Amino acid sequence: MKLLQNLFDGMKPNFEKGGKWEKFHTLYEGHRTIAFAPDLVTKSKGTQIKDATDLKRVMITVVIAMIPALLFGILNIGHQHFIATGAEGTFLDKAIFGALSVLPILIVSYAVGLLTEFTFCVIRNHPISEGYLVTGMLIALVMPPFIPLWQVALATIFAVVIGKEVFGGTGMNILNVAMTARAFLYFAYPAQISGDLVWTYLGDKPAVDGFSGATALAVAYNSSVDGTPVVEALSTHNAALGADYSFMSMFMGWIPGSIGETSTLMALIGAVILVATGVASWKIIVGGFGGAYAMGLVMNALQVNEFMAMPAHYHLVMGGLAFGVVFMATDPVSAAQTELGKWIYGILIGVLTVIIRVTNPAYPEGIMLAVLFMNVVAPLIDHYVVKANKTRRLQRATV
């Protein structure tokens, strides 16, 4: 390690004041602190010791929590391909196929995002923050598997610049950055990011007879138009190919969808990691699932159409709800920040997701809009929770 240290030391004069790359000082520091935890010591006044956990460790915890979803996503994309084309594929075939479609997206997301971030750090002269470690992974995981890479790049730039940097960078953003990227694509290229084509890649092969690439949410929505019970429609969908949308297969995640969002199980594994490490708020996660379930029950009670009659627990495993609630809603910067606020925020995300799904014919997936909407509302929720605290404190005076 001395070698690497010497390498950094050798470059250091160039980046110091007066050096030829002085402007890029922040990049030098950023890379050095990734390789080596910095040799900074506490000030002479204030706490003389500091907790061993820093923001980098918090962020990497989130990245690690997403790895099960990523790996499963890679495998599932291969799996879906072989189902759609009717070809036989081994585990390895599926994994390789999936990796070839996912890794480019991941690389583009990180490369473009970090470049944008670095540019801003140099211009604004603020330190490189580790927030993008998480954002880069999240953006890749919410992309449809066969999205053109230039769209990934464009969405990433938009999200980092408009979603984050214009507000002042990490910690200052109002909207979840990855959701901003997804929403940008949805509204900028609606034809390409919805419908049945983006979810399953056929390549040059024709689809096998009877195959439908519709997502579970689309199937559910269509069944309410046809008037067939949703559970039946889901369980018969592609059933001949052994790829039905039963509760169990949706829970496991063997269904088409965005790269990381299909498996509820993997999202739950991520949730366990995040909650056990104390990085994400369990209140938001429990609130999100609880809110969706409760709203599902309300829909059951109304039963205006077949989609509303779908058992409430189906909502928890369909679409991106689990992924969104676990990884998106819990982003501490854009979520509610008070403890009571986190409950309200989480519950409303679940409730809104189900309302959007069931009542909006244009776009059955509601979690994206629900999270973005609640990101906007979160400061308002906090405002009232804080106000209650202030009032409580004032009332003490008269007691």
Next chain:
Amino acid sequence: MSKIVKLKKGFDLKLVGKAPLEFLQVAAATTFAIKPSDFPGIQRPKVLVNEGDTVKAGTPILMDKAMDQVIYASPVSGEIVEIKRGDKRKLLEIKILADTTVTHEKFGALDLGQDRATLVEKLAASGVWPNVIQRPFGIVANPADNPKAIFVSGFDTHPLAPEVPFLLQGDERYFQAGIDVLAKLTTGKVHLNVDGSKAVPAIFSGVKNAQINQFSGPHPAGNVGTQIHHLDPTNKGDIAWTVAPYGVVQIGKFVLEGIYDASKVIALTGSEMSQRGYVKTYTGANVSTFVGASSQAEDLRIIAGNVLTGEKVDAQGYLGFYHNQVTVIPEGKYEEFLGWLKPSTSKLSFHKAIGMFSFLKSGEFKVDTNTHGEERPFVVTGVFEKIMPMDILPTYLFKAIVTEDFDEMEELGLYEVIEEDVALCEFVDPSKNDLQELVRHGIELLMYN
């Protein structure tokens, strides 16, 4: 009447280097100093002596022209050897070379039958008054105020903190006398708060004229700010006073003996302290004789006070007025390859983020001064709330100070906290912000605007 408060929120820092309960034979400190920086509220310090003057213990050597009734006295008898000034002639230290035997100014015993105004005037002129701290703001109390209550925390939960009963052994009489006079200074109560997890120590158990409350739980249960919050919180316009147990004893000695006696027991602690234990010295002592061999090594940090609220001093530095502890730990000026990623059970952390397994270890931790990361904006939420045992929203309070929003600062609780109350927040903050400094900045905004 007495209250029992059990606190859950907080965090005990279990560190290597607690002082065993025994007195050490250490060469006595020969120089002592009074530093205006020990008293945050002091506005216009004025030196009352010249270099070369001889003083007795209790001779006034410093005053604040903004509050001229209160004098700051010499802790020992001897000669003023240096009046150290910094940039723009800012007064830094007044150094005194001590006589081998300390002689005291004689004020005469205090008759508690006198009226309050006379008592206050005599206490303020004696050198013991700076022990009385005002809440809000944590500044030396203004003798003209009438506090709604006076609070004494009888235990210290800071890392490696000295055992208060050990510091005060033999001082029972003085402690009672101190409480008696404090009771005359307030129309409200004197609260004496003791550690509810242990038997009440002898020095406190028989105390009269005070309400004895029990507090238990992790640090900051022993912080007087936490205790005030749960007993009788200070709102805007309220004034409460706090006195440390040593201060009560010092006041009591003045009452009974008529002297300003600055002798005190301090604890020598920390993993790198060459000899751990307790020593007898005086307020403002030079630390060099205590740290002994530790002072030779360059990669050690000598801290006057504890690791959360203390301050770095050099090997020839001085203890502050309120300090009763010296801590020596290693400096942390090293780079660690992938230090932010490496799993570890030996690094102390409140968090359980990936690789931080310190919560699995039950023993004591060896810590250094490395910050373990760079400063960042506030990102992670809910951490401060987990360790703050008050009905205060720390993140919002800190943000209000950053944005200098006066109304918010007042409403969110800046009247209830001083540096030590947020020290634990500063420790656990993964964004490594200087929150104690921030809180003092906020207090100064409120005080001087």
